[in-house]
Amino acid sequence: MQISPQNLVKKAQEVLVKNERAGFIMPDQGYYQGVWLWDTGFIAIGEAYLDPEKSAKRLLNFISKAQWKNGFIPHILFFNQETKGYFPGPKYWQTQVSKNRPQAQTSGITQPPNLAFCALMIYEKLKEKSEKTAKEFLTKIYPLLLKYHRYLICERDPQNCGLVSIFHPWESGMDNSPRWQEVLSRIHITREQIEEIKFLRRDIKNLTKQGEANGNSCREALNSAISMRPTDEDYARFYYLVKFLASRNYDDEKIYSEIPFNVKDVLFNCLFYSSNEALIFIAQEINKKNSEIENYLRRQKEAIKKLYDKKTSLYYDLDYKTNKLIKRKTIASFMPLFAGIPKKVQAKRMAEVAVGPEFKGRSSSFLIPSTSRFDSAYHPRSYWLGPIWMPTDWLILRGFERMGLTFIAYEIKKSLLELILQKGFYEYYDSETKEGLGRKDFSWTASLVLDLISESDFWRSFR
Numbered sequence: 001m002q003i004s005p006q007n008l009v010k011k012a013q014e015v016l017v018k019n020e021r022a023g024f025i026m027p028d029q030g031y032y033q034g035v036w037l038w039d040t041g042f043i044a045i046g047e048a049y050l051d052p053e054k055s056a057k058r059l060l061n062f063i064s065k066a067q068w069k070n071g072f073i074p075h076i077l078f079f080n081q082e083t084k085g086y087f088p089g090p091k092y093w094q095t096q097v098s099k100n101r102p103q104a105q106t107s108g109i110t111q112p113p114n115l116a117f118c119a120l121m122i123y124e125k126l127k128e129k130s131e132k133t134a135k136e137f138l139t140k141i142y143p144l145l146l147k148y149h150r151y152l153i154c155e156r157d158p159q160n161c162g163l164v165s166i167f168h169p170w171e172s173g174m175d176n177s178p179r180w181q182e183v184l185s186r187i188h189i190t191r192e193q194i195e196e197i198k199f200l201r202r203d204i205k206n207l208t209k210q211g212e213a214n215g216n217s218c219r220e221a222l223n224s225a226i227s228m229r230p231t232d233e234d235y236a237r238f239y240y241l242v243k244f245l246a247s248r249n250y251d252d253e254k255i256y257s258e259i260p261f262n263v264k265d266v267l268f269n270c271l272f273y274s275s276n277e278a279l280i281f282i283a284q285e286i287n288k289k290n291s292e293i294e295n296y297l298r299r300q301k302e303a304i305k306k307l308y309d310k311k312t313s314l315y316y317d318l319d320y321k322t323n324k325l326i327k328r329k330t331i332a333s334f335m336p337l338f339a340g341i342p343k344k345v346q347a348k349r350m351a352e353v354a355v356g357p358e359f360k361g362r363s364s365s366f367l368i369p370s371t372s373r374f375d376s377a378y379h380p381r382s383y384w385l386g387p388i389w390m391p392t393d394w395l396i397l398r399g400f401e402r403m404g405l406t407f408i409a410y411e412i413k414k415s416l417l418e419l420i421l422q423k424g425f426y427e428y429y430d431s432e433t434k435e436g437l438g439r440k441d442f443s444w445t446a447s448l449v450l451d452l453i454s455e456s457d458f459w460r461s462f463r
């Protein structure tokens with residue numbers, strides 16, 4: 001599929017319209033039957049260029065419906081009780097066991113907290129039309145975001161160390177990343193559990209048939225199918241953790257000390273850092289002062305700095321159980337750039353790693369695969385084990401830009417746009433052949449293209 005540059009905006013807009021349902025924009029049409037947290041943030045950025053009022057309304061609507069009473073925002077807001085073809089749907093989360101659950105059907109875990117800096121982008125675009133509407137938006141969204149950030153600080157960092165924990169690989173947004181292999185290997189899975197998962201995931205196989213019936217080529221349909229997604233063994237562990245959370249009634253205090261998966265994820269923490277920066281900015285814009293978030297931001301900065309490994313010139317997650325860095329090189333290792341945390345000399349070293357044999361490799365393009373080509377789990381076509389994903393490469397390029405390394409930021413941007421023009425808006429792309437994989441006409445890919453082609457200086461200037 002080739003898109004002409006003149007048609008790019010129109011085509012991206014068509015994807016967002018196609019994936020609209022009940023006032024929200026879903027990740028795709030057909031498989032992901034709900035609204036995902038960090039997808040919603042990235043989608044809001046692109047939509048802000050097209051229609052900032054609509055984008056603002058959708059973001060507010062998502063948070064208002066999905067947010068739990070304790071401020072927690074779940075990673076999925078579902079449309080229906082049943083999700084045919086998608087596992088796990090609402091009933092598996094058993095959120096009714098929590099006193100905090102909202103009326104809507106949701107999952108019981110969160111996702112990388114990008115909403116505050118995405119809200120700020122909408123504000124910038126609203127301001128171009130009406131200062132009053134823009135301020136009204138901030139006044140409405142600020143208390144909701146503040147409640148969420150307070151939840152993360154209090155419940156996910158009870159020791160106030162400056163790093164919040166995630167309790168599930170899905171909370172990282174990079175589900176089957178090799179970063180989680182060792183921690184997950186501590187969860188022992190039986191044959192019966194694998195059989196149960198095979199049964200629970202049986203519907204996904206129907207997607208292939210459904211895809212063919214809808215006129216997709218067999219190849220495309222197969223790409224959406226089970227083989228490139230996390231395995232049944234991965235899912236057995238993912239589901240074990242879902243049941244673990246429900247068995248503790250989603251009581252964070254208990255979960256924090258008992259769950260086998262408690263990780264200080266570098267990507268999650270860097271996006272939280274940037275969202276805290278944005279929240280402070282938002283507060284100032286509406287004449288509020290927030291010393292609580294300002295204090296936490298300082299603590300965060302010091303804590304994230306300690307995730308740096310001098311030998312490999314990259315940042316890593318911290319395993320809470322062992323208190324050791326998880327030294328698997330992935331795109332998450334570059335996220336401190338987005339938060340503006342590395343020293344200039346460190347950022348330069350990180351740029352060398354990004355364009356070196358482990359990431360860019362021999363390819364003429366500057367795209368960064370999700371996992372280092374030298375990692376034993378690297379696979380160019382398997383989900384977060386190697387393919388190229390738009391949102392994470394977007395975060396890295398905005399990070400290099402923030403650090404003043406504009407040459408590499410420009411090259412990544414150019415490569416991403418070339419990829420989309422040649423292949424279309426896929427969920428992810430083969431890191432060797434650049435073939436589009438997963439679901440096609442994917443919302444966050446289309447949305448972030450709208451940001452890439454804009455001349456906006458926002459990502460360099462707001463912080």
Ligand code: 9WN
Binds near residue numbers: 032038075173
């Ligand atoms: C589980 C929706 C989401 C993204 C995640 C991506 C994938 C879900 C899944 O899809 O995760 O949350 O079922 O695979 O890993 O980053 O938000 O696009």
